[in-house]
Each structure stands twice: as structure tokens, then as C-alpha cells.
Amino acid sequence: MGFYERLRQFMMGRYGGDSLNTVLSTASFVGFIAGMIGRAAAPRSVAGLIICWVLYLVAFALMGFSIFRTLSRNLVARRAEYEWYRSHIKAPLQKRRNESKIRRAQAATHRFFKCPKCRQTVRVPKGKGKIKITCPKCGNSFVKKS
Ligand SMILES: [Zn+2]
Numbered sequence: 001m002g003f004y005e006r007l008r009q010f011m012m013g014r015y016g017g018d019s020l021n022t023v024l025s026t027a028s029f030v031g032f033i034a035g036m037i038g039r040a041a042a043p044r045s046v047a048g049l050i051i052c053w054v055l056y057l058v059a060f061a062l063m064g065f066s067i068f069r070t071l072s073r074n075l076v077a078r079r080a081e082y083e084w085y086r087s088h089i090k091a092p093l094q095k096r097r098n099e100s101k102i103r104r105a106q107a108a109t110h111r112f113f114k115c116p117k118c119r120q121t122v123r124v125p126k127g128k129g130k131i132k133i134t135c136p137k138c139g140n141s142f143v144k145k146s
Helices: 003-011 019-041 046-071 075-106
Strands: 110-114 121-125 130-134 141-145
Touching: 019 046, 019 075, 110 141, 121 130
Parallel strands: none
Antiparallel strands: 110 121, 130 141
16 A cells, blocks of 8 residues: 555545644744744843743644644534634735735725724725715715825
8 A cells, every 4th residue: 555545544534734724834834933043143042042932832832733633533623713714814814915905906096095983994086185085884974185
């Protein structure tokens, strides 16, 4: 039996990888590297030593959690973790990235303001002077220079 066949059998019924595990192992790797750079940069600092060991511990814990998730047979719990991560971290970040992309694309013709009352982003055409903006979400009005 070849290596991949054995690996496939070992992984049968286990959770495997997802993008949360990718984030966990990347964060762990960054933590180890940051700790090593810190040790090299300030080898005699006691505070630096403590910070570096905290980094190593966190990195080690993240790595352990990532490996635990990959090998776990409790698929329901792992999917629930992933769903939490997707709705609380991944989706909001994606939304923010998309919004700033749209803003950059329309920066020449439009200005973007946040409603002071409900934080809704409001888009107005550029170069119209001082205008009264009415928030489409909460109906609050505010004056801005377009
Ligand atoms: Zn509003």
C-alpha cells in the first residue's frame, strides 16, 4: 500500500483542512518568525525574552489547534467553528475589502461619507459644493462638502 493510499485511509472520517486552519497555521508561522526575529534583535533584554516566549507559546497553541482540527473526527464541532470564523471574521473582512475596492474605483467621481448617526456609508457625486445629505438607512440629514 502506497503512502498516499495509507494517508487517505488515515484521514478517512477526519475533518481535514479548511481556510480557518490555513489562517491558524499562517498565524502560528508568523508568531514563530516574529519571536525568532525578536530574540535575534534584542538577545539580552529580559522583557524581550518574555514577549518572545509568549509569542512562541501562542504560536505553538495555534499550531496545535490547527493540527487537532485537521485530525478531529468531530466534524459537527469543526464545522461550527468554521461557520463562526466565516461569519464573524472572514465575511466582514471581505465586505470591507470589497467596499474599499469600490471606493477606489469611484474616487474620481464620488465622495463617501459615514452617517454620523448610524455609521451607514453614503455615496454622493463629487464637486457639487456644500450639500445636505440624507441617510437612506435612518433618514438623518447632515451637511458635507462634496
Ligand atoms: Zn444613518
